[in-house]
Amino acid sequence: MWWVPLRTARLVAHILRGNHITQRQNKRDPARQAELVRAWHEKVLWILNIEIHVRGSLPENAPQLWVSNHISWLDIPLLGSLAPHAVFVSKQEVRSWPVIGNLAAAAGTLFMQRGSGSEGARPAIAEGLLSGRHIVIFPEGTTTDGHKVKRFHARLFQTAIDCRASVRPIAIRYRLPDGRLARSAAYIDNDHILGSIGRILATRRLIAEVYLLETIDTHEPTTRNQLAELAQQRISQAIHPSIKRQTDTNP
Numbered sequence: 001m002w003w004v005p006l007r008t009a010r011l012v013a014h015i016l017r018g019n020h021i022t023q024r025q026n027k028r029d030p031a032r033q034a035e036l037v038r039a040w041h042e043k044v045l046w047i048l049n050i051e052i053h054v055r056g057s058l059p060e061n062a063p064q065l066w067v068s069n070h071i072s073w074l075d076i077p078l079l080g081s082l083a084p085h086a087v088f089v090s091k092q093e094v095r096s097w098p099v100i101g102n103l104a105a106a107a108g109t110l111f112m113q114r115g116s117g118s119e120g121a122r123p124a125i126a127e128g129l130l131s132g133r134h135i136v137i138f139p140e141g142t143t144t145d146g147h148k149v150k151r152f153h154a155r156l157f158q159t160a161i162d163c164r165a166s167v168r169p170i171a172i173r174y175r176l177p178d179g180r181l182a183r184s185a186a187y188i189d190n191d192h193i194l195g196s197i198g199r200i201l202a203t204r205r206l207i208a209e210v211y212l213l214e215t216i217d218t219h220e221p222t223t224r225n226q227l228a229e230l231a232q233q234r235i236s237q238a239i240h241p242s243i244k245r246q247t248d249t250n251p
Contacts, residue, residue, distance in 0.1 A: 056212030
């Protein structure tokens with residue numbers, strides 16, 4: 001695996017670059033800072049040799065609630081590379097992850113304490129939507145290996161209804177070049193962030209597929225449970241037909 005030392009060196013240098021971006025954020029125009037963070041995310045994927053396939057159109061200017069299945073910490077740079085003004089809602093432990101936590105905070109991520117529910121995040125999500133931002137949530141509340149989409153928790157969908165913002169379901173899948181699901185990308189169970197990074201560094205090539213699915217209009221009378229169920233169904237339908245029922249733990 002000759003590529004591992006080279007990628008590691010590049011990643012370390014890029015981490016130092018990320019620290020510089022976060023340390024000087026208050027000295028930059030917010031739009032410039034957001035674009036620097038987006039570009040940083042994009043280069044992380046390049047360093048790790050992750051080929052990105054995006055299906056569907058990029059988001060319109062109107063604010064949207066992005067809802068995605070959740071597989072890995074890679075989901076953050078993956079979705080963060082698509083639009084400079086996307087704001088994430090994530091679990092509190094992400095804040096302590098090396099570099100990614102600092103960059104997420106610099107980009108405006110809303111961190112939620114485990115078990116605290118959604119009440120603390122809802123006002124901030126509403127403020128973000130009303131100010132024209134795209135808010136990204138992972139409504140499964142946990143990560144999976146990508147084989148299936150777990151039930152979506154509906155509470156945060158209420159904010160989209162209250163703000164009359166559309167919901168954009170987004171499906172994510174990581175696979176190997178031969179089509180098998182890339183188990184090496186998943187960050188689940190008792191994984192440690194450094195072990196996960198090492199596993200991805202050792203995987204020669206990964207393909208990340210992002211399906212930007214049809215938006216769901218919240219202007220019509222609907223409930224948060226209906227929204228959550230419809231978004232989950234669309235994401236499941238997007239990824240399930242193309243998933244082979246075998247996984248890979250080796251590069």
